Amino acid sequence: MSNRARIPDGWTATNRPLGPEPGEVVVWACRTTLAAGVVDRLESRILSPAERARAGRFRFDRDRRAHIMGRSLLRRLLSVAHGLPPGALDLREGDHGKPCLEPPLDAVGFNLSHSADRVLVALAPGRTVGVDIEVAKERSPHDEIASRVMSPVELEIYRGLDQAGRRAAFYRLWAIKEAVVKATGRGLTFPVRELDVLASRSGEDGRPRFHREVEADGSLWRLAELAPGAAAAVAFDGARVEPRLRWWTGDG
Numbered sequence: 001m002s003n004r005a006r007i008p009d010g011w012t013a014t015n016r017p018l019g020p021e022p023g024e025v026v027v028w029a030c031r032t033t034l035a036a037g038v039v040d041r042l043e044s045r046i047l048s049p050a051e052r053a054r055a056g057r058f059r060f061d062r063d064r065r066a067h068i069m070g071r072s073l074l075r076r077l078l079s080v081a082h083g084l085p086p087g088a089l090d091l092r093e094g095d096h097g098k099p100c101l102e103p104p105l106d107a108v109g110f111n112l113s114h115s116a117d118r119v120l121v122a123l124a125p126g127r128t129v130g131v132d133i134e135v136a137k138e139r140s141p142h143d144e145i146a147s148r149v150m151s152p153v154e155l156e157i158y159r160g161l162d163q164a165g166r167r168a169a170f171y172r173l174w175a176i177k178e179a180v181v182k183a184t185g186r187g188l189t190f191p192v193r194e195l196d197v198l199a200s201r202s203g204e205d206g207r208p209r210f211h212r213e214v215e216a217d218g219s220l221w222r223l224a225e226l227a228p229g230a231a232a233a234v235a236f237d238g239a240r241v242e243p244r245l246r247w248w249t250g251d252g
């Protein structure tokens with residue numbers, strides 16, 4: 001399947017890895033279901049030796065593809081943003097594993113996420129950013145997990161929804177919270193139950209309403225839901241802007 005198949009509404013299809021403009025928040029999406037030869041070529045041409053070694057350790061081909069597609073798209077976009085070859089980017093990890101670049105290349109915030117056959121990469125010059133995508137599981141454990149990740153206020157709203165409503169709200173909530181967690185870079189040390197993102201049972205569109213900004217770790221995070229065919233969200237600091245959505249059709 002090519003990356004052009006079934007591009008969701010609101011996303012602009014392009015095979016040009018454009019650099020982000022100052023102040024913009026750009027989210028790129030792609031599918032990982034490309035021909036095996038294409039994925040192998042990306043692995044050998046764009047990934048670092050450490051990333052290639054990691055790719056070789058995945059048990060499932062789906063996870064290997066997601067890793068290769070995520071890192072190769074990220075490297076290409078950062079390469080255009082910084083005017084450097086993809087292989088010259090020394091991607092390191094912060095205290096809890098958030099990928100980063102050393103100054104002065106830290107001027108462009110970035111983050112990536114994968115779920116099932118989808119990848120998202122967010123770039124935001126002059127900002128800190130986190131992104132998350134969650135493809136719903138067929139046998140979804142949402143009711144079991146809810147009390148572990150929701151605040152008391154959120155749980156009360158959640159429990160007032162019907163079964164289908166709870167399932168959809170759970171994945172939206174998870175993606176939004178995870179985007180905030182990833183923006184802060186704190187990973188599993190972040191107290192997700194202290195974060196309130198679910199605002200009410202029903203907003204203007206009849207679906208549960210989520211807050212558009214939230215405070216965490218001393219910063220105000222702007223929140224935007226994305227619709228790449230699954231629950232997804234981006235969190236960023238600084239002034240509110242509408243994220244630009246691009247669907248990567250290269251390599252297809």
Ligand SMILES: CC(C)(COP(=O)(O)OP(=O)(O)OC[C@H]1O[C@@H](n2cnc3c(N)ncnc32)[C@H](O)[C@@H]1OP(=O)(O)O)[C@@H](O)C(=O)NCCC(=O)NCCS
Binds near residue numbers: 070111132149192
């Ligand atoms: C890495 C983490 C932040 C997210 O993992 P995940 O949701 O399973 O996976 P995603 O695909 O969304 O993100 C993985 C990518 O995030 C990036 N990442 C890794 N650690 C990160 C961190 N601490 N902060 C931000 N981004 C991180 C990496 O690029 C990684 O992909 P790569 O290794 O292929 O480059 C992980 O620490 C985690 O699962 N935290 C859970 C926190 C939690 O309780 N969430 C509940 C929300 S309700």
